[in-house]
Structures are given as C-alpha cells and as structure tokens.
Amino acid sequence: MSNEIKIALLAIVAIVLSIWGIKFIKGKNILTRSNLYYVEYEDALSIQTSSAVVIQGVSVGFVSGVKLLEGADKVLVTLDLNKDLQIPKGTRAEIFANGFMGTKNIRLHFPPVDQRQEMLKSGSYLIPGSVGFLGANIPQEELKQYMKIIQEGLKGVIDTLNSSLTDNNNPNSPVKKSLKNLELTLANLQSATAAADRMLASSSGNINGSLKNLNEITQSLASSKAKIGNIIDNADKFSGQLNQMDLKKTMTEVDQTIAGLKNTLGKADQALNSVGGLVTDMQAGKGTLGRLLKSDSLYNEISKFSNSADSLSKDLKKRPYRYIPLKGRKRVLRYDKQDAVKQ
Structure with a gap:
C-alpha cells in the first residue's frame, strides 16, 4: 500500500x-439508533440543545434542536430518544429546573398504565408542559406533608395572637400595649387635626383678604400689560440706538485713524523715493558726492590738499614767527637756516 x-x-x-x-x-x-419526537412550547424557558430528557430520573435521550417557529408565537423542540423506548399517547414533555443553578431539562410524564392504549411513532408530537423547582425536585406526597406542617404552624401562631388580643386578664401583654399606644396616637392625631381646623376657620377672613389683594394685584398687572410691554419695547429701542451711536462713533474714530496712518505712510513713501533717487544719482556719479565716489583723481587731490593743510598747520604751530607778520622770502630763508643750525 x-x-x-x-x-x-x-x-x-x-x-x-x-x-x-x-x-x-x-x-x-x-x-446508536434513535427516534425523534417534537414538542411545541409557548415558552421554552431557556431550554438548550444537548439538555437531558429523563423518565423518573433516568436519562433516555437529549434535546437535539430548539427552533423558533414562523410568527415567533411558539418554539419547536426536537427530542432525540432511545430507539427501544415506547412512548404512549398522552405523554407530557415537562420542562423543569434541575437544581438551584437553573439548568433546564425535560421530563417525560407517562399517563397511568390502564390508559396506555396506543404507542406513538417516531416524528409524533408530545404534549407540552412545565413544572416549578419544588414540583420537580420534591415528590407530591412530601410536598403535601410540608404544606400541612406549615398550615398547622400558622394556625398555632394565629390562635396565640387571637388569644392575646381577646384575653382581658392580661392587660400588660406586648400586643395590647402596642394597640393601646396606637389608639393614643390616633387620638392625638385627631386632636391635632381638630386644632388645625379651628385655626384655619379663625384665620379664614385674613386668608381671604390676602387672596383678594393678590387677585387685585394680578388684575392690575394684567390691565397694565400693554403699558409694561411698551416700556420694555422703548427701553429695548433706546439700548439699540445707544449701541448704534457708540458703534458709529467708534467707527468714525477708526476711519480717521486709518486716514492719518495712510497720510503718514504716503509721506514716508515720498521720503524713501527721494532718498532712493539721491542714492541712484550718487551711484551714477552725479553731484559732488557722486563724483567723489566715482572719481579717483578728485579723491587724490582732496587727499593731497588735506596733507598740505595739515603740514602748514603743524609748521604754523611750531614756527609762527615765520608767518606773523608776513616776512619776505629772504627773511624766511634766513630763519630756516637758523633753525637748521639749532637742530
């Protein structure tokens, strides 16, 4: 292979x-082989697939499907039961809670033996039903006994209470004391309501007068409603006009400020244009400053003149007798010779 x-x-x-x-x-x-049976419930009570189906505590199958029928008025539950299980006609499929956790299973309840005349075939419908937690987990006979015990206990309590209420030989019983206190409380309440009624009756005139005055005030306000409305409208108009006046004044001042700013910017623009023209002329060599910037010979002459003036100024400071008073050429040369000898 x-x-x-x-x-x-x-x-x-x-x-x-x-x-x-x-x-x-x-x-x-x-x-294993099995048979399918169906049950239609008004409420499936949260039954789920794979929930157990039991008879007298013995598992005989499980829930193989839970489907909501068309119209959502009933729920179709499919039961998958053992193949060899005989289901008599009239069998009830009861949903019950298996424990406190709420797990739901289905219990098959067969009719009495003497009424089992016909067996159902696979695919048949069973009778739906449901039981509560007590009915599913406590047998009927035990439940009846528990109820009987509870009834007897309640009967004893009621008899004891009745004897306490009707026994005149025991006035200090707690029940009678409570009833006496309740009676006194009701009497005090009745007295208080009577006093309140009298007080209201004595003050009815003042209350009526106050209500009358209040009614007159409301009527006066209603009759003056139009005047009050006019006053409010006038106040509204006045406040609107005041806002408009302030707004107009503010806008006028803003316009004047903007106009002055425009004038200043215009003058500054003209001054910058003049400066620009002057710089342009200087770069072109026009005017004294332009020639000074563009002509090297003029710069050299001015530099020579500056140096000569500086030398003359120094010599004038050093030997003023050569110039004041002005001497002749020969005399100046003689002074120069004397200065040379001194050095």
Missing part, C-alpha cells in the same frame, strides 16, 4: 472521528 493511500485513509478516519466527537459532545451518539 502506497503512502498516499495510507494518508488518505488516515484523513478519512480523522474526519469520521471528528464528526462523531462533535455529535457526542452535543449529546448524540451516531453509533
């Missing part, structure tokens, strides 16, 4: 085991 055939067989076995496992987890053993 090739490896491919072995892998295919292994895959088939794995798929079959997976399907069987899923069905088994849901409560259905595909290896």
